[in-house]
Amino acid sequence: MSILNSAKVIAKYCTKPEQYILVNKTRFNLGDTNVSLVFNKDFDILNGKLVDDKLAEIGTTALQLEKDFVQKFPGAKKEVKDIFEKLDTVESFSFRPKSAGSMETKLEREFIAGKPFNSFSDAKELVRDGIGSRIFLKSLPELSSNELKKMLNEFRLNGEELSKQDKKILYKYVYDYPMSLEEKKKGFPIFEKFVEPLIQKQSQQVVDEISLSIVKNSMIKKGLSIEDVRAKGMLSDVLIERLQKEDIKPLEFDLVNNYRGEFGLPVFTNAQLQQIEKASGAKLKIISRPDLLDYDKYPKEYIEKMQKSIRQSGYRTAQGNVIHKNGVRGEFQFRDLYTNDFAEYEHIAYDLRMGKNTLGELFNDYKREISKLSDNEYSKYTQYLSECYNYYNRKSIGLPTHKPKLPKGFNKILSEENMKNLHDLNEKRIKELNKNFVPSFVQVA
Amino acid sequence: MIKYDINKIRNSKNINFRPRLKMDIMKNIENMITTMKARVEREIPDTGYFRNFAENFENKDSKIFGKYVALSVEKDEMIDGEALLKISVLHPNLPVDASSLLVAGSRKKILDYMNKENFIDEVKTSILELSKSLRESNL
Numbered sequence: 001m002s003i004l005n006s007a008k009v010i011a012k013y014c015t016k017p018e019q020y021i022l023v024n025k026t027r028f029n030l031g032d033t034n035v036s037l038v039f040n041k042d043f044d045i046l047n048g049k050l051v052d053d054k055l056a057e058i059g060t061t062a063l064q065l066e067k068d069f070v071q072k073f074p075g076a077k078k079e080v081k082d083i084f085e086k087l088d089t090v091e092s093f094s095f096r097p098k099s100a101g102s103m104e105t106k107l108e109r110e111f112i113a114g115k116p117f118n119s120f121s122d123a124k125e126l127v128r129d130g131i132g133s134r135i136f137l138k139s140l141p142e143l144s145s146n147e148l149k150k151m152l153n154e155f156r157l158n159g160e161e162l163s164k165q166d167k168k169i170l171y172k173y174v175y176d177y178p179m180s181l182e183e184k185k186k187g188f189p190i191f192e193k194f195v196e197p198l199i200q201k202q203s204q205q206v207v208d209e210i211s212l213s214i215v216k217n218s219m220i221k222k223g224l225s226i227e228d229v230r231a232k233g234m235l236s237d238v239l240i241e242r243l244q245k246e247d248i249k250p251l252e253f254d255l256v257n258n259y260r261g262e263f264g265l266p267v268f269t270n271a272q273l274q275q276i277e278k279a280s281g282a283k284l285k286i287i288s289r290p291d292l293l294d295y296d297k298y299p300k301e302y303i304e305k306m307q308k309s310i311r312q313s314g315y316r317t318a319q320g321n322v323i324h325k326n327g328v329r330g331e332f333q334f335r336d337l338y339t340n341d342f343a344e345y346e347h348i349a350y351d352l353r354m355g356k357n358t359l360g361e362l363f364n365d366y367k368r369e370i371s372k373l374s375d376n377e378y379s380k381y382t383q384y385l386s387e388c389y390n391y392y393n394r395k396s397i398g399l400p401t402h403k404p405k406l407p408k409g410f411n412k413i414l415s416e417e418n419m420k421n422l423h424d425l426n427e428k429r430i431k432e433l434n435k436n437f438v439p440s441f442v443q444v445a
Numbered sequence: 446m447i448k449y450d451i452n453k454i455r456n457s458k459n460i461n462f463r464p465r466l467k468m469d470i471m472k473n474i475e476n477m478i479t480t481m482k483a484r485v486e487r488e489i490p491d492t493g494y495f496r497n498f499a500e501n502f503e504n505k506d507s508k509i510f511g512k513y514v515a516l517s518v519e520k521d522e523m524i525d526g527e528a529l530l531k532i533s534v535l536h537p538n539l540p541v542d543a544s545s546l547l548v549a550g551s552r553k554k555i556l557d558y559m560n561k562e563n564f565i566d567e568v569k570t571s572i573l574e575l576s577k578s579l580r581e582s583n584l
Binding site for chain 1: 494496497498499501512513515517519521522523524527529531533535538539540541542543544545546547549550567571574575578579581582
């Protein structure tokens with residue numbers, strides 16, 4: 001008889017303070033990972049929610065997956081450190097296995113969207129990244145006015161000197177002076193080229209290590225020789241020399257996201273992405289924004305129409321999906337600490353707007369103000385958040401910058417400073433709650 | 446003046462209206478590749494700067510999660526006279542695309558690669574994989 005038909009006890013399992021998931025306690029205690037769940041919209045949804053019976057099976061699998069990821073966590077962590085810790089452009093790391101709560105949410109969403117899972121490994125595949133690793137890049141020192149002048153004087157675009165008008169716009173970009181939207185649009189590709197050496201200074205070591213590890217993996221898995229790597233143009237001569245001399249750790253990358261907002265600089269430049277693509281070959285997929293390219297890949301008018309639908313807050317990170325040596329899927333995020341701190345609370349506005357209400361009472365005033373904003377006001381507000389991203393990003397690569405001010409007419413509660421304050425208070429509160437917390441079953445339904 | 450009642454004509458047993466056939470995606474891919482080959486030949490110089498370029502078609506095939514498919518050539522930013530040939534699929538609703546590299550090298554290397562017998566199939570496989578990545582990206 002299937003375990004699903006035996007005496008089933010549905011219980012609440014507290015995964016974090018103030019957060020719980022439903023679990024089939026019988027299956028969980030038996031350590032049975034076998035599960036086959038098929039979605040039937042006529043029976044499985046009640047009052048707009050998934051029925052407890054199915055939710056408990058999803059919760060049980062999420063909890064079992066968490067256990068599996070926690071077991072594999074130390075190995076994955078060591079692997080990341082072995083590759084990146086030696087670099088002097090890396091500041092620090094943070095690691096965490098995916099929590100049962102977040103996996104339950106993801107599996108439930110996929111289940112309702114018509115992706116039932118017929119086994120533990122199906123569920124694992126749906127969750128994808130089990131371990132998250134953040135690799136924080138060191139910020140560059142602030143550029144002196146002489147250094148900036150030298151950079152401006154020596155800058156050439158595709159080998160040519162800029163026109164007087166373009167020089168003027170670039171100057172405004174570099175010193176963060178106010179500009180019209182037209183100037184901003186015209187000058188951004190020039191500015192992006194101008195700052196490329198700074199971005200490369202910040203992230204080139206990391207990009208080189210990624211490229212080397214990808215190639216090393218291909219050599220092991222596909223039996224490629226150094227001669228093959230050279231003939232295929234997978235690495236530069238300098239990196240091939242390192243590949244021959246050093247003990248490079250292999251790593252399997254299959255997806256890279258290079259997120260950035262409008263007028264926002266990327267973590268990896270186009271040249272760096274090309275380097276990773278050449279190291280990987282066709283297997284690697286890159287997710288990026290075609291509207292920020294310097295040529296039209298798709299019909300321009302169509303892309304312009306679509307721009308309105310993207311999240312406008314300027315979220316900025318480079319992400320990579322990897323498969324660790326122990327088989328667990330992981331996600332790497334590369335960013336500087338300034339951007340990371342802001343990203344920790346920037347998403348609050350977006351989450352509230354999208355109806356996700358997982359924040360505590362501390363945020364009630366902020367929630368109220370966000371819900372009062374009209375679509376136009378909200379768009380103006382996200383523009384402000386996007387400028388905050390650019391401000392922190394400029395700081396991290398040593399460019400002069402001015403902190404954006406909350407636009408007139410908005411309640412001060414919505415300011416970036418207040419968001420940070422609320423976030424810090426909430427973190428403190430969670431830390432306090434976590435002090436004596438142990439995940440456990442709390443109540444039998 | 447003769448007036449036609451379209452409904453009467455439609456209901457007539459003698460006239461069969463065939464639904465318009467969707468253009469075969471393989472035909473679209475073939476056309477895109479043909480145009481791209483000509484542009485690669487014409488637009489990638491032996492040395493020096495050139496503008497990146499692309500060819501695309503609108504996807505009507507429901508098996509592919511994407512609004513447009515594009516083949517693009519980007520100048521290799523590290524090696525003069527070389528380029529990257531990439532295949533991309535645009536998200537159906539967002540200005541976000543998934544792309545992957547087909548080949549990198551000189552104009553000759555790229556053209557030789559495009560003239561391979563199984564190149565069309567390789568492009569089709571890549572399109573399906575990119576479509577899968579976009580669908581799974583949960584954007």
